[in-house]
Structure formats: C-alpha cells, structure tokens
Amino acid sequence: MAILFKSAWDDAGEWTRCIQAEEPELEVRVWPEVGEAADIEFALVWEPPPGDLKRYPNLKAIFSLAAGVDHILGDPELPEGVPIVRMVDQSLTAQMSEYAIYHVLRYHRNMHLYESFQRERRWEQLPLHRAQDRRVGMLGIGVLGQDAGRKLQALGFDVLGWRRAARPIDGIETFHGPDGLTPFLNRTDILICLLPLTPATRGILNAGTFAALPEGAFVINMARGGHLVEEDLIGALGSGQPGSGHLAGATLDVFREEPLPPDHPFWRHPKITVTPHIASLTDARSGAQDIIDNIRRLRAGTPVRNLVDPEIGY
Numbered sequence: 245m246a247i248l249f250k251s252a253w254d255d256a257g258e259w260t261r262c263i264q265a266e267e268p269e270l271e272v273r274v275w276p277e278v279g280e281a282a283d284i285e286f287a288l289v290w291e292p293p294p295g296d297l298k299r300y301p302n303l304k305a306i307f308s309l310a311a312g313v314d315h316i317l318g319d320p321e322l323p324e325g326v327p328i329v330r331m332v333d334q335s336l337t338a339q340m341s342e343y344a345i346y347h348v349l350r351y352h353r354n355m356h357l358y359e360s361f362q363r364e365r366r367w368e369q370l371p372l373h374r375a376q377d378r379r380v381g382m383l384g385i386g387v388l389g390q391d392a393g394r395k396l397q398a399l400g401f402d403v404l405g406w407r408r409a410a411r412p413i414d415g416i417e418t419f420h421g422p423d424g425l426t427p428f429l430n431r432t433d434i435l436i437c438l439l440p441l442t443p444a445t446r447g448i449l450n451a452g453t454f455a456a457l458p459e460g461a462f463v464i465n466m467a468r469g470g471h472l473v474e475e476d477l478i479g480a481l482g483s484g485q486p487g488s489g490h491l492a493g494a495t496l497d498v499f500r501e502e503p504l505p506p507d508h509p510f511w512r513h514p515k516i517t518v519t520p521h522i523a524s525l526t527d528a529r530s531g532a533q534d535i536i537d538n539i540r541r542l543r544a545g546t547p548v549r550n551l552v553d554p555e556i557g558y
C-alpha cells in the first residue's frame with residue numbers, strides 16, 4: 245500500500261520521514277514517480293494536476309495539505325465517491341491566529357502610519373482608541389475564525405462573525421447567510437476574511453462589500469486570492485494617500501496569481517501590505533499524525549475527522 249505525495253511547495257523528504265515515523269508500512273510515492281497506479285491507496289496533495297487523481301483505481305481518500313480544498317475541488321475529473329479530508333491542525337490554527345492578531349494590532353495602534361512617519365523623520369503622536377471600541381468582523385467563523393476571534397476578544401476587541409449556518413457561537417455575536425452580510429459589514433471596522441473559496445464566496449471582497457464597511461475600515465484577506473476582486477480593492481483605497489478612499493488599508497496574504505507578479509500594483513501600493521502566503525505553513529510532524537490517525541479510522545470503519553462536503557465546497 246502507498247500514499248501519493250504531490251506538492252510543489254512542501255518538503256517531500258520531511259513529509260516522507262514524518263509519515264513513515266507514524267506508519268512504517270505505508271510507502272510514500274512522490275509525484276511524478278508514482279510507480280504502479282494500483283498501489284496508491286491515499287493521496288496527500290496541494291494543487292494536484294487536473295485529471296491525475298482519477299488515475300488511481302484503488303484510491304480510498306484524498307488528503308489536503310492545507311485547510312482549504314479549493315485546489316482539489318477545482319479538478320473537473322475528480323474521482324467520484326472518494327472522501328476528501330482537509331487539514332485541521334493545532335499549530336496551523338495557532339499560526340493563523342498570530343497573523344490575524346498581529347495585523348489587527350498593527351492597524352489598531354496605527355503602526356502602519358508610524359512606519360511611514362519614520363521614513364519621513366516625522367514626530368507626530370496620533371490619538372489612541374480603546375480595543376473595545378474597535379469592531380473586528382470575522383468573514384467566515386469556522387475553526388480558524390473562532391480561534392482568532394476568541395484570542396482577539398481576550399485582548400478586548402469587539403468581535404463578531406459571519407457564517408453560512410444559522411447556528412449561534414457561544415460568546416460571539418454572529419450573522420449568517422446573504423441577508424446577514426450587510427448588517428455584519430456595517431458593524432465591522434477591521435474585516436478578516438477566513439472563508440473557504442467556493443462558488444458562493446468567490447469574489448466576495450468586492451466594491452459592494454467594501455462600500456458596506458464603515459469609512460476608514462481595514463481589510464485583511466488571509467483566505468484565498470479568489471475571494472478578492474483586485475480592481476475593486478484598488479478603487480476602494482483611493483489614491484493611496486491617508487485620508488483618500490473609503491478603506492484605510494488592506495493586508496493581503498493570498499492572491500489570484502501566486503507568486504504575485506513583480507509588476508503587480510499591489511507591491512508598491514502605499515495602503516496595501518503584501519505577505520507571500522505565509523499566514524501559516526502546515527507542520528509535517530503534526531500533519532502526518534493527523535493523517536495517519538484518519539487512515540486508521542478509515543481502515544477500522546470509524547468516522548473520519550475533517551471530511552469535506554463536495555456539494556458545498558468545504
């Protein structure tokens with residue numbers, strides 16, 4: 245039996261060591277050295293080539309190397325009926341929350357402005373706001389949104405969330421569905437996108453969404469580049485000078501095209517902060533433990549954790 249590993253970004257050698265430390269009997273075949281296709285029982289992938297996964301007649305499960313599965317569900321020839329499992333991992337969750345907290349605090353404490361003041365040798369103190377007066381809206385409040393939201397609450401921020409289901413979340417005010425979106429946006433000073441990329445959420449960070457945020461709001465996209473209509477963000481940020489435009493700033497970790505092309509306007513925009521998809525990186529050791537645990541569950545016929553519903557796309 246073998247597990248196929250395919251990723252252009254993750255370290256195949258490290259993943260092989262970590263998987264075999266957990267399950268020495270499981271052979272790891274690193275794409276494209278796949279060998280006999282019938283040997284492949286499991287696939288662990290990031291952006292598998294379209295049509296590849298249907299080549300393995302004995303495939304029992306597809307594991308995503310990331311929390312999102314849009315890079316798998318985009319394959320129009322995905323084998324039918326094979327369960328898809330996403331990555332839910334404590335260290336990944338903690339890293340995502342660190343990123344969210346860092347950028348919320350940066351805007352909340354005007355650090356983005358002091359960075360430019362220093363370049364101009366300008367000594368100027370700006371007024372401070374109380375954390376409880378700053379409303380942080382989690383656009384998508386699942387595993388990652390709830391962890392970041394609770395940690396931001398612990399710092400005193402007024403946290404709210406938007407989700408698909410009409411289910412309350414203990415201690416966090418939530419809005420749901422298309423009807424809940426505008427009221428949620430109207431009350432959000434710092435918007436953090438932590439949605440999965442699905443047909444329903446693609447392009448959700450658009451001119452209408454930005455206009456529904458209060459003047460001077462900030463946007464942090466740490467989910468997927470496909471959520472953002474890039475031209476609409478440029479429009480909402482105005483000339484790029486402080487005080488111009490409806491939005492005060494944006495931090496982007498993910499992009500329509502990655503790596504972000506060198507001539508892309510985001511690189512030099514004074515109100516945009518760019519990071520190279522590093523909000524979190526999957527940890528091979530804990531990730532491998534999680535995958536092997538799920539493989540054992542599959543074999544034992546017990547419920548698998550973190551299964552994806554391909555119908556809704558996450």
Ligand code: NDP
Pocket residue numbers: 310311312313340383384385386387388389406407408409410421438439440441442444445466467468497498521522523524525558
């Ligand atoms: P979850 O599935 O746990 O949470 C997703 C949230 O989005 C849920 O609250 C869900 O609602 C909500 N949602 C989904 N579709 C809709 C919709 N149509 N309308 C309203 N709400 C919706 O995912 P995670 O928190 O684990 O991960 C979120 C995303 O973060 C990933 O899919 C990935 O894209 C991104 N990510 C980015 C990383 C990076 O390095 N930049 C790393 C890891 C993840 P409900 O609660 O009702 O189900």
